[in-house]
Amino acid sequence: MIFLERGDLRLAQHDEQIFALDIGTRSVVGLVARFNQEGQLEIAATVAEEHATRAMLDGQIHDVSLVADVIRKVKTRLESKTGPLRKVAVAAAGRSLKTVRARVDRNIQGERVTRDVVLALELTAVQQAERHLQELTPDASRYHCVGYTVVHYSLDDSVIGSLEDQIGLKASVEIIATFLPRVVIDSLQMALERADLEMAALTLEPIAAINALIPPSMRKLNLVLVDIGAGTSDIALTAEGTVVAYGMVPVAGDEITEALSQRHLLDFPDAEQLKRRLMTEEHVEFNDVLGMGYSMPARDVIESIQEEVRSLATQISYEIFKLNQKAPAAVMLVGGGSQTPMLGPLLAAELKLPKERVAIRGTDAIKQLAEQHEALSGPQAVTPIGIALAALQHPVSSVAIHVNGKSLRLFEFRQITVGDCLIAADVEIRKLHGRPGLALSVEVQGELKVIRGTLGTPAQLLLNGQPAKLDDIVQHGDELEVIGGVSGVDASAVIGDLLPPHLLPEPLSILFRGETHMLPARLLMNGELATTDTHLTDRAKISVERPTTVDHVLQALPDLQAYERELLDLPHSFAITLDGESVTMPHTPYEIMLNDLPATLDTAVQSGDTLHFGATPDPHYTVRFFYDDSLHPGQAIGVICNNRPINLEGPRPPIYLNGKPAGMDDLVRDGDSLIFKPQSPHTSDGADTPEWQPVVSDLFRYIRIEDERPPGALDLKLSVNALPATFMTPIKHGDLIIMQWV
Template identity: 45%
Template sequence: MSDHEHAASDELIFALDIGTRTVVGLIVEPAGEQFRVIDCTVHEHSERSMLDGQIHDVMAVSRVIGKIKEELEAKHGLLTKVAVAAAGRSLRTKRVRMDIQLSRHAAVTRDDVLTLEFSAVQEAQSLLAQELNEQDVTRYYCVGYSVVNYFLDEELIGNLIDQRGEKASVDVIATFLPRVVVDSLLAALNRCGLDMQALTLEPIAAINVLIPVTMRRLNIALVDIGAGTSDVALTEEGAITAYGMVPVAGDEITDALMNAFLLDFPMAEEVKRALTSSDEITFTDILGLEQTLSTEEVVKAIMPEITNLAGKIAVKILELNGKAPQAVMLIGGGSLTPKLTERVAEALGLPAARVAVRGADAIRQFVGEHPLLNGPEFVTPVGIAVAARRHPVKYVTVTVNDHSIRIFDLRKMTVGDALIASGLDIRRLHGRPGMAITLTVNGRMKMIPGGHGTPPVIEKNGEACGLDTPIAEGDRIVAVAGQDGENATVQVIDLMDKLDTLELFINEQPVSLGPVALVDGVPLPLDASLTDRSEIVIRLPRTVEEVLRESGVWSADGADEPVEVFHFQVNGHETTLPALQKIVQVNGKDAAFSDFVRPGDQLTFREEPFQAPEIRDVIPPEEWVQETISVHFNGQPVTITLASLSITMNGRAAEQHEIVENGAVISVKASTPTAPVFSDVFRYVDVSLEKPVTEGISRLVMLVNGEPASFHTELNAGDKLELYWE
């Protein structure tokens, strides 16, 4: 067995930083609090097998890893475990606004806020899945989220707890690591016979070595500028609050040099690297011409691209942080770009001293001096090794409602994370409030809220817990949704604020009447239940009829009882009248049921038997065809009837002035009118036609309007008739 085949010591940490352009392998040995870098090797990818931190060609990447592994194994023995990091640029960040309706009467609790935050994270998760046409939302691990703002009724607010309002909202930036990134990392390592000893995220790895715990309370932006992308991470209050990625980095500067001086890519890379170390640079362009220029001139030619890169980084920092951070740290090979720190500071409006490149000097506390580790590009690989020992990321396996869930323990994981990972809809866990009822009461809108929904029952290992309770390996979580609230119910009486009364007298007795309720125009009792969108009018009784009904003196319910009636027929037309007559008086005067009443009025109400009418009162006018003419007879007015009425009641002849009997059948017939003659007058006047005995009277004189006439002379209205002996 040759030297290099013995297994590497258990203490040694093998760390890999798999970047877009290069893969860095480190062998690190813990030495007390420090770490000693024993060996380091760097290989470039031979083809474009990485894209934005995501492994596209597992086999090609595993070949590069294999080479590094072989090189290091030759010196340090068999390597079986490796610490790796998922690239910050493979993280997906989503910003989401989430609202919940609040009950006006209850203050917002911590549980309400957590439910809102986790619901927002879950919404971000499902939006991300939709964007990427992914059916299974749980294919994204949430590796962190930060609240950008809270709102109460659309107004910005610092803290929602104990506030009251109608709607609470939260604006959240949530960051997700696609499971496929982890799966492809595992696949590439397995092909090389390596187990994942620890997984971290590149920004976390860098922050762990760059920013001591004592500085973590500061709001710091960490920018890892690689070849293809620049990754941005923000810390505040001891946690990484947000991640982002800008698709411009070192290669843009190389491209700018190629265009400015007609260089090929390898020569442009050389020139770029020389910018940091020499005052003069000599290069050969693609035409074979050699040029020597001062560093200043070269930088001047590519300044627009440097400014552009700085501007894009600054914009991303402001987008994620909402404001300029307290300090910015640049790491990665691209951070060595000349004048970049000044340009980033300008774009953020920070003093130049607040933006700095952190290189090997910043990680000396971990690795001491090492000839190979001399630049900012080694910060992340060392961070990965340190994280493997200090903050190893493990899978946590828990059960949620008896389903087993594997979660990446990338931060302090909570019950809420487990529920999200299980795919439970957190918004649906809280019982919904019951349906409200909206009414219009005397012209004003009124809303009756439904009952509150009950909170969910969440238990961890049989004990009640909250969404923010930490979880550990093997925990058993049970989440039972809360009950929905009852729908609102309301009766008319519930809407009456103050009960006014109307005081008056009925039949000399004092009466006090409460309000009446009209629902959609129909009177309803005070205990009637109301439906949504009803229009209710609540007021005191106004009319005689309302007063009589409300007081019970005249019961509308009496309509159901058989009412005694008086009826008769005239020429086949039936007439029915109540046998009892209602007589109403207000303050001694006859009144109608529709008349208004006032407080203190004296009402009299009685029912009397119906007074049967005479026949003449019930004959309809159209049947009454008694035409007449008036004439003067010997100076006296006389009315002559031209047609006569024949009346029968129940088959017998009857006179006009007779009283109608109940149930009578009356027939009225009129004779045809005839032209009157002189002799008709004798029916209406008392005159003797006998010749008086007086001496000298010989003849009867008959005149109509002074002209001689006979008994058969036709008469007209207004004629003057005379009759005398002479």
Template identity: 40%
Template sequence: MKDRIFALDIGTRSVTGIILQKQDQRYHMLDFFTLEHKDRSMRDGQIHNVVAVADTINQVKHHLSDKYGTLEKVYVAAAGRALMTTQATASVKLQDKPITTEETIRHLELSAVQAAQAKLAVEEQTANLSTYYCVGYSVLHYQIDNQQIGSLIDQRGDEATVEIIATFLPRVVVESLLAALTRANLQMEALTLEPIAAIHVLIPESMRRLNVVLVDIGAGTSDIAITNQGTIVAYGMVPVAGDEITEAVSDQYLLDFSIAEKTKRSIVNNGEAVVKDILGFESTINYDTFVNDISTAIDYLASQVAEEILRLNSHPPKAVMLVGGGSLTPNITSTIAEKLQLPVNRVAVRGIDNIDQLSSSENLPIGPEFVTPIGIAISANQHPVQYVSVSVNNSTIRLFELRKLTVGDCLIQAGIDIKKWYGKPGIASMITVNGKEITIPGQYGQPPEIQVNEFLSSVDMPITDGDQISIRKGEDGDSPYVTIEELLGDIRPIAIYVNDQLRPLYPIYKVNQQRQNKTYTLKDGDKIQWHQSCRVGEVIHTVSNENLSTEESFIVYVNKESIKFSVGTSIFVNNRRVDPGHKLRQGDRVHYVHTKEPTVKHLLDRLKKDYWYSIAIHFNKEIIQLSQPRYSIKGQQGLINQDTVLRHNDHIEIFEKEQPSFIFQDIFRYIDLDVTTMNGNFSILINQRPSGFTDPIHHGDRLEIIW
């Protein structure tokens, strides 16, 4: 039977055998035969009675071999409904150290897949994780501190989490399938998955980059497969399908289940059916009445399928393809489109006439229910699922090559928890900041080193049969390497003005009582003290390097009247008097004055009195200012002048003199005149008039001595 292909679709209700003839790159259907199981030997795609299923297979084989000769090898598929899908999460503590590589994210995703595998094992009450083959997973979302985020790269926070949805094929499904074939004297030529088979013949490889859903609506279950980015990313199943509609017909029209099934098919194919209910009444049911009567069941089926699609895919896909006998349910395409909020033309039933590789033939069956059986034959021939054997740390494991296998798949199947192969974090440092203890965690341990055939590799690298994989624990992390600036952050200076000069206030750091700059690398046990001079008294002390004297009240009695003024440091911020503890803000303007020992001049300034009476005269073309006290001031010790230091509670008497006057000879106290070098007579002139040494002079006069 050269170039002939024998394939079996072993379903829950029946077994369908197909004979295809390969002609170049196309396939011609020669024959098919379907036989129902005698009893419920299969449930939800799982063989429960190997002997009974083998008997049905044997009958189908003999029926076809009578026409086409001995059949020894067969292409088969594991049912999509046998796949198990579960969700799981994995988390890693960041401690404000972000993830920087995609490889770290892949490791986190694999940990989530392993968590899903363990979760499934608990649910199925088995301790052997290797009994489940991971056939694919997809990321639902990433989170930082429970907040959903698009990517984990360079994100800061306390904890990073990934949630995945993973699909597993129980090993027992394949083993029971092999057992039934062996009992029927058949050898498995190749294996595939039913969803993969249908997708391979309906969706060209170039279109698998699109997010498309295939739903095989059978009798008892609806199997779902989702493509995206060139591969199948998720599988699912809902236990609602064509039988749900048949039961609704049975309930609505009081029909036996088998008669209800025939009635359903007759109305769908012919537009009406004549039925007799269990009470013996005969009636004719047309298509519109039929659809209206079972609309609730149709809506329920569509809702269940749509909800599972959204659970697996997280959002509506680009399109949905329906195959299987249940896809002929009236209005199912439009109802699913409505549930997924898709245009009606994005959900369609696909039949065998949509299989491009299949040649037209009079032997072709009609309808979408034969897409999967034909897909099994073609897909298993073109893309058979093979066993792959690899070594992981010198232990041999076997995997089904349901898709392109990677190092990560091998680690999962080998039961290696990749998180445990990371190096330990470095020892943390304990430091004190302004009296508060802080723990600085050590640096992360290094990721494990993975080699394939003694070459460095990653978890994403594809593997082939016979590869030798080794994984070595990563190096432990070092102690933390943190500077003061990294710990406390970039503390910006406060800009203020002190006596009209800009003075930025930078933080002051001390480590173990020694002044340090912000680039100092912290060590275990360090005690940090830091502050930023924000109180005006501290700022003035820093700027002037002088200790501020406390501003105090000072009283002097002048002509028996008390005069009160301040001594010490007077401080003003934005023209408002403040005390040294006043806290400064950005842009404040500070003015200060030190008054240590008050003098008579300070007192006169307070009284707004000018101690000196002055005039300006011209002498030999120079302006000379002549001064003499305007006041006579008497203290407790006698006459005093403006430089005399005052004491608290001093009694002072101030008398204003009569209008002071000046004479010509007063100028000799202000000029240097060497008369020894001058010979002959001289003349004294005031404003060019002859005068004498004792003549009075006034403001603005011009004085001359002419020899």
């Protein structure tokens, strides 16, 4: 499928020159050729230039100016051999393509089918495919139809090879239309314009390649053509005499080059050169980015990238199975990436085909090529030759127009209107008329009110300087100017515009701190307090409430201090941390009296009421309030002294308030931290808790040994567990102590 400019439908007559460009991810190949009297293509000249940088990725132009520079070099070199070149046939890669099948029937009532009728049927089917795409894809307007292939013609519901000159009752055609994102086409066209070239024809790379290698006579076979470039692998399938599907895998030769670059620490261009040598040399030499030189058998280098090659084969085979639902009869590989080492055998294994059923095909397999060209041969030359060959296949005209100075090309499947041009230029038709200012919809006391903005002004459409309408037909070279309309002013209002003061309820009379206050009705917008000067927002709900509760009155009182208003938001509790656990005590931070009676915020009020409001004092809690003797016993040991059991009590654990020692009568405030539990030595707050070690002298708190002194006794003999002791001898639980006067 090829697209031509209106008026140039015969891009290539016999002996007329054809200029074709294959703009690939890695290089740009240009050729100039002509068809001889036998209808075969004769190549007059060819030039190839590689991109100096990675200006294209995965078949998509990423740097228009750099790609244009390469195209200009190719054009200049060709012109030195062939003369001036202005119009060019190009192809787009299959990246992000979408395919849609469509069928159209036409009653012919026994009349002879002419070539014009066949073409009209095909273009009507393309329009039908466009409508299907719009149903399937929300952003279908961002796609260009870049080609279509006839699946089959039918006459009276019987498949036929050609409709031309046939006679019957009903003629039918089924096509596969292919669509690409506009960004792919627009960037391609811009690169050509920068190189002083005009896009006279556009096709899709897999369409060009399959037209070159698989003529209609071979399409009854279930064959697959895979065009493996640097960034994408385009796939086309034939069966039952036609092309039945197109597909694309967004991986190709660059992934293998990247793998070589990573494995052997090579700059990308050096890795690309090494990859190409692997198929022709048994031993390769190369230097890495550190300057280290290597000399290796090519098979060892191939082994290092086998995982990536297998991954490429797996992804291609997955797409083939998805499109074909089974393994094909054979696979033809074209494109520079088809020469990737081991790709053919690995792909055959994935498809469960004999190795000989997956073959690399070059220009020698193109039957329409008059003779082989020395500089344009091999699998990488199939696509550029296919682009040139496609120049005679089903041309569809296009028009070049300018919208607000921007150059656009539209493909003419029907008469093109001003509206079509605006869509192609991304001018939103619904925004041509200045939009009315946004209205405000407000609900006032349950009643909907609408405040409208001002109206906008319409846009002006000028076609070649004259006023135009959306359905006016445009011609090649027309200039369209769009002068946008002016939008209206959005609606704006305040609450007072809808609720003037005389419509509000009577104020409420309240005596507060010796003064009578007249409190007006509360204005609420979306539940928040408002005034008559508050600006309205869209869909706001406005309500009017006379103060009915203490809370309403306090919110409206002007004499309430800021700190008093803050009291209303404070929690009604007193909280401390006790031994790591939170303890909450009820406490209301304010006091309310209504007519000398206790009240709450929800207490109802009436005109003439007296209201008192004030802060309550902080609660008065001491440490003793929270201390529980039963939960915090002191240390104790039991001993026997002079045959009497004695229980010695040690000191109680220390108390900490906010990390510092505290006494029982210390005041505890909201938010404080109390620690009663015994702490291990060197606690987290840095305080040391001493360990209790009782001694013999501690017993004198429990016995009066002086009262037991016999007359004349002078000394007190001490022993602990039958061992001599002193007053400072340590004792422990269960010890036997003897105190004897001598």
